[in-house]
Amino acid sequence: MPTVQLSHINKTYGTARVVDDVSFEVDGGEIFALIGPNGAGKSTTIRMMMDIIKPDSGEILINGDHLGEAAKNRIGYLPEERGLYRKLKIIDTIVYLASLKGADTAAAVTRAENMLRKFDLFDHRFKKIEELSKGMGQLTQFVVTVAHNPDLIILDEPFAGLDPVNSRLLKDTIRELRAEGKAVILSTHRMNEVQEMCDRLFMINKGRRLLYGKLDDIRRQYRAHAAVVESPTPLPENLTGVLNRQVKGNLTELQLDTATSPQALLTQLVSAGVAVERFEVVTPSLDEIFVRVVKQS
Numbered sequence: 001m002p003t004v005q006l007s008h009i010n011k012t013y014g015t016a017r018v019v020d021d022v023s024f025e026v027d028g029g030e031i032f033a034l035i036g037p038n039g040a041g042k043s044t045t046i047r048m049m050m051d052i053i054k055p056d057s058g059e060i061l062i063n064g065d066h067l068g069e070a071a072k073n074r075i076g077y078l079p080e081e082r083g084l085y086r087k088l089k090i091i092d093t094i095v096y097l098a099s100l101k102g103a104d105t106a107a108a109v110t111r112a113e114n115m116l117r118k119f120d121l122f123d124h125r126f127k128k129i130e131e132l133s134k135g136m137g138q139l140t141q142f143v144v145t146v147a148h149n150p151d152l153i154i155l156d157e158p159f160a161g162l163d164p165v166n167s168r169l170l171k172d173t174i175r176e177l178r179a180e181g182k183a184v185i186l187s188t189h190r191m192n193e194v195q196e197m198c199d200r201l202f203m204i205n206k207g208r209r210l211l212y213g214k215l216d217d218i219r220r221q222y223r224a225h226a227a228v229v230e231s232p233t234p235l236p237e238n239l240t241g242v243l244n245r246q247v248k249g250n251l252t253e254l255q256l257d258t259a260t261s262p263q264a265l266l267t268q269l270v271s272a273g274v275a276v277e278r279f280e281v282v283t284p285s286l287d288e289i290f291v292r293v294v295k296q297s
């Protein structure tokens with residue numbers, strides 16, 4: 001059973017349909033990206049998953065259940081606008097919020113303390129939130145988000161403002177949560193992070209689905225008819241199907257016509273006796289796919 005399942009969700013503000021027939025599901029043990037340009041409908045979709053606002057129509061199920069209190073307690077949400085009570089100590093914040101979620105507070109504290117150790121925040125656990133730096137506050141809020149051991153973890157721009165070391169620590173921790181079987185939804189504008197972290201994605205624009213599927217499948221689908229060849233000797237001039245070539249040292253990037261597959265090019269190179277040291281089909285980055293797909297829509 002999927003951890004979260006959205007079926008045919010619609011939301012209209014005034015006359016604007018800001019979420020239009022959106023359906024997707026996220027399973028335990030995966031990191032799922034919810035991406036799209038500004039104003040696409042991501043936050044509205046997340047707010048509906050959190051039951052902060054209601055969809056006009058459609059269904060949202062958490063572990064197969066409708067969004068009641070029990071189902072909502074299975075969610076951990078890190079909002080983009082961070083907000084913890086500034087006068088409260090880290091440890092008290094964790095206890096308070098875990099108890100609000102109906103969790104065993106002792107278990108939540110143990111879980112949180114282990115994470116605080118990882119983030120080098122354990123010695124700060126009796127500090128007030130207002131005494132923390134921005135990055136420390138952000139990591140603390142992440143710990144608070146997952147302390148009650150939720151099944152579904154929704155993270156809105158979780159890496160914003162973190163230094164490279166903390167960013168890596170947080171990435172590792174998110175991967176560990178995936179390994180524990182959690183469903184993680186990552187909403188971000190940083191495509192390199194999606195490419196690095198996520199198994200599947202949903203791209204929304206103007207409330208509608210643009211892309212939905214496995215990251216690898218999507219990147220393969222948008223592969224260009226191009227290949228990069230590394231060879232110590234220049235490539236033959238008379239290769240069939242090559243529209244354009246760019247040479248940089250031992251590397252040559254070849255643009256192919258639509259009738260010529262990269263495999264056919266490789267066969268030609270091998271039969272011409274070229275010493276191919278590396279051969280790579282050019283796969284666009286998610287960033288390039290994002291720009292292309294949004295422009296087309």
Ligand SMILES: Nc1ncnc2c1ncn2[C@@H]1O[C@H](COP(=O)(O)OP(=O)(O)OP(=O)(O)O)[C@@H](O)[C@H]1O
Pocket residue numbers: 013018036037038039040041042043044045
């Ligand atoms: N409370 C509201 N009342 C009216 N319109 C709203 C409301 N909330 C959001 N919208 C509109 O819904 C659309 C989607 O907004 P949403 O915040 O979901 O986008 P987003 O994808 O999260 O964008 P961003 O990446 O900029 O955060 C926008 O056109 C926005 O103006």
